[in-house]
Amino acid sequence: xxxxxxxxxxxxxxxxxxxxxxxxxxxxxxxxxxxxxxxxxxxxxxxxxxxxxxxxxxxxxxxxxxxxxxxxxxxxxxxxxxxxxxxxxxxxxxxxxxxxxxxxxxxxxxxxxxxxxxxxxxxxxxxx
Amino acid sequence: xxxxxxxxxxxxxxxxxxxxxxxxxxxxxxxxxxxxxxxxxxxxxxxxxxxxxxxxxxxxxxxxxxxxxxxxxxxxxxxxxxxxxxxxxxxxxxxxxxxxxxxxxxxxxxxxxxxxxxxxxxxxxxxx
Numbered sequence: 156x157x158x159x160x161x162x163x164x165x166x167x168x169x170x171x172x173x174x175x176x177x178x179x180x181x182x183x184x185x186x187x188x189x190x191x192x193x194x195x196x197x198x199x200x201x202x203x204x205x206x207x208x209x210x211x212x213x214x215x216x217x218x219x220x221x222x223x224x225x226x227x228x229x230x231x232x233x234x235x236x237x238x239x240x241x242x243x244x245x246x247x248x249x250x251x252x253x254x255x256x257x258x259x260x261x262x263x264x265x266x267x268x269x270x271x272x273x274x275x276x277x278x279x280x281x282x283x
Numbered sequence: 284x285x286x287x288x289x290x291x292x293x294x295x296x297x298x299x300x301x302x303x304x305x306x307x308x309x310x311x312x313x314x315x316x317x318x319x320x321x322x323x324x325x326x327x328x329x330x331x332x333x334x335x336x337x338x339x340x341x342x343x344x345x346x347x348x349x350x351x352x353x354x355x356x357x358x359x360x361x362x363x364x365x366x367x368x369x370x371x372x373x374x375x376x377x378x379x380x381x382x383x384x385x386x387x388x389x390x391x392x393x394x395x396x397x398x399x400x401x402x403x404x405x406x407x408x409x410x411x
Contacts, residue, residue: 164368164369165358166358166360167365186365188387189319189338193365211317212316213314213316230294232294235296235298236294237295237297237314238295239315259321259387261317
């Protein structure tokens, strides 16, 4: 049993994974651990305002720049910087140019949180 | 209440955080979310063989190269690659030259897992 598990332990190359998709605002699951998921997403433009009742979210910018807006302030992130948005805090992400972002969050997290949005709400659990 | 929480939401720059410590095998907590922690560690040499009964561990190489050894194989990681080591799997990390690694794991995880080691077991919860 252990052997088969170890054989499934394979490295994930972030640049390679980002190269296989091009759609915006559609997170792709690249790993799962401890009930959490690692997701990659490309963003361009303005997302919808939303919050997550029970989930904190980590956004790590891999390439480009991301602005995380709150109702009373905004935080600018460049490549190599991350931000944790605590549960319950309304926010939206904004990218003037395309940005590549690594997300850590609980496995059941909907990208638009409390909002169901025809354009932005992404299917859950899409893995690459 | 929300305002004070949002005011504490500050970006973390990985290069800046790695620049403020130099010891090896001593993880530093840089964020906590959903009962998990993001830790930074510098490694050089061979760690001790160990496993974690209840925790999966993610190792993302930020700078340098890391080898994750299992009893029957090894995985080489370069910068921009990560590996999830599932709970229960014996492993050790090896770095011929200094490597900078981002770890994502549950908050209570001891770096040496089931092993208590005078040299390698690090104090828990050291934040920078």
